[in-house]
Amino acid sequence: MSPLLDVRDLRVEFATRHGTVTALDGVSLRLEPGETLGVVGESGCGKSITALAIMGLIPMPPGRIAGGSIRLDGEELIGAPERRLRQLRGRDIGMIFQEPMTSLNPVFRVGDQIAEAILLHQDVSRDEARTRALELLRTVGVPDPGQRIDAYPHELSGGLRQRVMIAIAISCQPRLLIADEPTTALDVTVQAQIFDLIRDIQDRLGVAVILITHDMGAIAEMADRVAVMYAGRVVEEGPADAILDSPAHPYTRGLIGCIPAIDPALAALDRLPPLAEIPGVVPPLHLLGQGCAFADRCIEAVDICRKVAPPLTGRGHAVACHLHAAAAASEES
Amino acid sequence: MNELSRSAPERAASPAAEAWRMFRRNRPAMLGTAIFLTMLGVVIYGSLFGGDPFEIVWAPQTPPGEDGFVFGTDYLGRNLATGLLVGGAPTMAVGAAAAVLSIFIGVTIGALAGYYGGWVDNLLMRITEFFQVLPALLFAMVLVTLFSPSLVTIATAIGVVMWPQTARLTRAEFLKIRELEYVTAARAIGAGNGRIMWRVILPNALPPLIVSATLTVGVAILFEAGLSFLGLGDPNTMSWGMMIGANREYILDAWWPVTFPGLAIFLTVFSVSLIGDGLNDAFNPKLRER
Amino acid sequence: MNTAAYIARRLFYGLVLMFFVVVLNFVLIRLAPGDPAEVIAGEMGGITQEMLADIRATYGLDKPIATQLAIYLGQIARGDLGMSFFFDQPVAKLIGTRIGATILLVLAAQLVSILIGVVMGVFAARKPNGVVSALVAVFSTLGYALPVFWTGIMLIIVFASWLPIFPVEGMRSARFEGGSFAYVLDVLHHLVLPAVTLAIIFLAQYARLARASMIEVLGADYIRTARAKGVPERRVVFHHALRNAVLPILTVAGLQFGNLISGALLVETVFNWPGMGTLAFDSILRRDYPTVMGILIIGAAMVVVANILTDLGYRLADPRIRTEGGRR
């Protein structure tokens, strides 16, 4: 079966004051229909840029797609005409953003903002679009949708606005839904509701989901596969269970060590070697040299780490770390 | 792109020195400075050695360049070159004095409103709104006519109508800065309100105020020119605006008597505006990178 | 706060402002050197003792100052702006014949400058380093530095004298014949140069503001949302972005009315436009103080009304204000 989404060796560059920086450096991802891919990594690792690249929404300039391929159902999206991309956006790929407070247009009613997406992609009347918008509001669990359809964004709470965003994203029954940190800006209680809603929608529509989040609990519950990103690269990729149970990359282990273990469902993860949170921060892209980008923060770094960037190796569960490569090699021999 | 924009620490220089360095490298701003200094030189020279601009020296409306009159003569036969030399002084003097007055009023009111907040702010802002409701030129005209036109009344009238903008800007800056740590720190070591306002907050509010003060000078010059054009200037003092006003009935016969004084006003204000923009860029280098 | 209560509050505040304008007028006349009765009569020749006595009686000038103020406020409240001794007409009537021309000029200039300014700003925002952006920057310096009365004269020399496309002055042709449609055209023909002159000052400001505002809005999250829905770029700019980008322009437009009226004063004088500006100019030269003061009051009232109308427009354009109450 061919994958729904096949991203290969994607490179994105930005022109900045410090010259050209490489925001994505050879990112590859695969997603089967109906599957959920969790993408994790600290802020600035390139998760959003990956999502925007798939949408064809990298701001150009200053951005530039410097190489690689993005295929949706076998169709190459890089270099595709804007008309075609516009058709796909909102119809075949829906996207939910991190900031529900600012992601809706403040001067239009939410019902109209949902209906607009429907009218753009489907041959229906205004009334029909409104009826569907109403249904969608009900689907995403907005209470009292008959009233709320005529509300302006500022009249709704953050959680409700995010539900409206979800309604917009699924309004044309997309095959792929990208949720970029959909809960980061929300209250803790609301976060769980939004995740439940996304899972519910996935069950109902059979849509494939790219879930970008810091919430390892949500990853554990929802993701089939996980990609861990660091400084514009995928450093570990594989089945969710494998990565959560036995993270191979020192960075992934650090990340998982950061989980606040409040959720009892996460207690299972306690058997992981307890790692303190990772010291240091993601280096600014323009200061990246050769070698492993994580080397400066890695407690296990060895000499070669500063000289040669480790490639992503392994089938199924792939890791980009010299230590892991060595371990794998010695196991094989 | 925050982490990207914070570059490796550059050699620290004092903010004023840094701003001056930026300003010097800004070509339009340097051009403005050059034009302004030239105009200023001409005006100073003119008021010392310019001669009598009211004296009738030749046939009326002699075109520029003829009979040795570089700028020609006006409808009465007065030498326009003399008028241009002499007529800048009241414009610049009144403009500067009015700007100083308006900045003084505006900064005082804005600072008190922004610093004290509460009812003081409320009252002062209502007064500011009140003055913004009065069409400034009309109000200045009334003041000048009621109190007879002289350079002092004109400068006062212009100063009195122009301050609201400065007050609003100052208030906004004070509101912002009074919450900052170093103000709290100053208060903690026992600095009084007056000291905090004028010694702690004001110096930090200066960059935007300096930019706005520069632009205020330009507006004040235009104001003076407008009043003189209407014939409300000091009748005994020749000014660029007055030259335009006096000759405007005859523009269809002779274009030069109105064109050159207008150009002089324009060049002066234009140079001030370039300087203002340059200062703005120098104080806010980030804004320019957009 | 609902709109009716809001309007009521704004009107009340406007009345308070106008009250103080009138008080200011009163104070100014008393502060002016000389006998108030003579100030009110103006410095025209041939004032008789009877006229002065008349004025003293009408304005109660022999009564205590508080009573005088009360009398004056009462007159103004009844719409009585006093008598113009020079024109020998009630000031209110004089202004009434002139106010329409001023409103026409001011609104035309405001409309032209906002429309062209916004269009320029939008195109400049699309290419922040492009040609239009450079033009906006140049224009805004010019708009700031050009003396409006001189611009007007230059436009007359070029477009009425050298290339006789537009009339030199006035609002209608001297010997006009034709129907009402032709009359409108004739007025518009006369309106072009004065309106453009006045618009030039403000055009640049609006363009600069529209550019900055549009650049900011185009970077907003909701614009990304619109694009993610597949909205065509043209609609992103002119529907999603523009509606938000004009909000700050509306605010500034409201604040500009005072300056517009000041500018109109000069432009009217240059073009002999029969509005309040030329009236003010004429009456000031004749020391006809009641007329001048009346114009100051009416000018302030126009600014107050314009501010209320822009605030209402803003409430219509920005749903956030309607529910959150007044805007500061």
Ligand SMILES: Nc1ncnc2c1ncn2[C@@H]1O[C@H](COP(=O)(O)OP(=O)(O)O)[C@@H](O)[C@H]1O
């Ligand atoms: N417009 C831009 N200009 C320059 N650099 C950018 C821009 N947008 C993103 N980047 C860079 O790309 C990197 C990845 O950003 P992003 O994908 O937003 O990270 P995150 O993983 O937090 O979503 C960041 O380090 C950022 O510096």
Ligand code: SF4
């Ligand atoms: S390659 Fe070296 S530095 Fe990088 S993660 Fe592995 S051990 Fe650490």
Ligand SMILES: [Mg+2]
């Ligand atoms: Mg992100």
